[in-house]
Ligand SMILES: NC(=O)c1ccc[n+]([C@@H]2O[C@H](COP(=O)([O-])OP(=O)(O)OC[C@H]3O[C@@H](n4cnc5c(N)ncnc54)[C@H](O)[C@@H]3O)[C@@H](O)[C@H]2O)c1
């Protein structure tokens with residue numbers, strides 16, 4: 001891989017400020033999903049090495065939490081500056097291991113870095129409370145204290161931002177962290193570690209462990225000294241980790257799967273709505289927890305919407321993300337391609353219409369051409385499952401009550417989109433949709449100040465914003481008694 005700064009491509013785990021290979025000799029290849037080329041190898045650590053990471057994070061916690069918030073902010077700001085300085089190399093690493101087009105990778109580096117900058121400041125505002133006392137001669141209040149060592153387990157679709165949204169908050173709060181990135185995209189995480197070291201974030205504060213996913217996650221969940229677990233990934237794995245964290249009653253935050261409805265009201269211009277729906281569906285090639293998974297269009301504009309949607313889809317270019325003007329890169333691996341095919345086959349076998357999408361045009365084995373199905377119903381996988389691919393499904397509806405029922409007909413509750421200019425409809429839908437986030441007449445909804453997260457089986461807790469740092473803080477109440485007369489108590 002050609003980088004201006006080749007030291008950003010590290011092929012070791014990072015524990016206690018040291019680059020570490022695996023003691024057992026196990027390793028895993030990291031592959032470019034666009035070409036199949038092996039980009040490098042990462043070690044799979046053994047249990048004693050994973051425990052060394054916990055030892056290191058636990059030992060570093062005392063000193064890191066003892067720093068003033070502004071001292072931690074300085075280190076985080078230096079880390080942020082280095083990410084921005086090395087944005088181009090980081091983007092190349094991301095495109096090679098994840099596949100997303102280079103401009104999207106650049107966008108993710110800036111997006112990911114923005115969480116570090118935002119939380120560096122927010123760490124200075126972790127205020128406690130002064131509580132008017134109901135106890136004679138006492139002063140009451142609360143302090144905010146860091147939870148302790150946090151394990152951060154992250155997915156491959158946003159290899160950098162899903163780490164920084166967690167680590168920015170955790171480090172600013174005074175916690176130390178152990179990151180377990182997805183095996184498909186470890187190099188972005190390791191480049192973050194290299195830059196954390198250059199930013200003089202002390203040894204043991206930011207660690208990256210690698211290994212067999214189930215083994216590493218189980219050890220981190222069952223480790224008593226790990227006080228918080230923050231996981232982003234599938235609902236299936238999230239459930240498992242919640243269970244494994246139960247024995248030591250760990251603080252658990254889960255950012256899980258989505259099955260976003262995209263609702264188009266009868267008052268919308270079909271062309272405007274179709275452009276927005278294409279953007280919301282095909283971001284990150286559909287491999288996005290916010291991707292519009294079920295497009296619900298009022299029957300009065302359905303046919304024109306579909307026509308406009310196809311016209312927009314036809315402009316999307318599929319190919320290697322390193323090439324200029326590509327909109328959609330490869331899917332992450334063969335299983336993802338097989339899942340996309342099975343969703344399309346299942347829908348067709350149950351009566352949906354394949355309007356667009358010729359897979360013979362795919363430029364390689366991991367590519368999937370943008371596909372449109374109409375007549376999608378709740379009995380199809382295209383409805384029930386998060387497709388995580390460029391497969392769009394459209395369903396016509398009659399009225400607001402029906403679309404609310406349809407939109408909520410899923411175990412997921414991460415994000416929903418509503419396109420309409422009717423204020424009464426907006427308010428009705430906003431209140432009735434069982435989702436953690438609702439974007440109205442906007443495809444963009446994320447960013448550092450946003451309380452990102454889902455309801456139902458899309459997760460627990462929030463990331464980003466003031467709520468995001470709370471996930472890494474305990475509230476310690478104090479009652480300072482026997483004070484004699486306390487004025488104003
Ligand atoms: N809500 C959000 O903010 C958000 C953001 C990004 C992705 N996601 C979700 O992530 C999913 C896609 O990511 P993914 O395929 O990497 O998810 P995944 O659940 O397969 O993997 C996520 C992480 O868990 C690890 N893991 C995998 N299997 C495991 C096991 N059996 N035991 C323990 N750990 C295991 C992986 O190595 C990875 O680090 C989608 O469902 C998507 O919606 C959610």
Ligand SMILES: N[C@@H](CC=O)C(=O)O
Nearest residue numbers: 157158288289290446
């Ligand atoms: N696009 C989401 C990640 C979901 O996969 C985000 O911005 O957090």
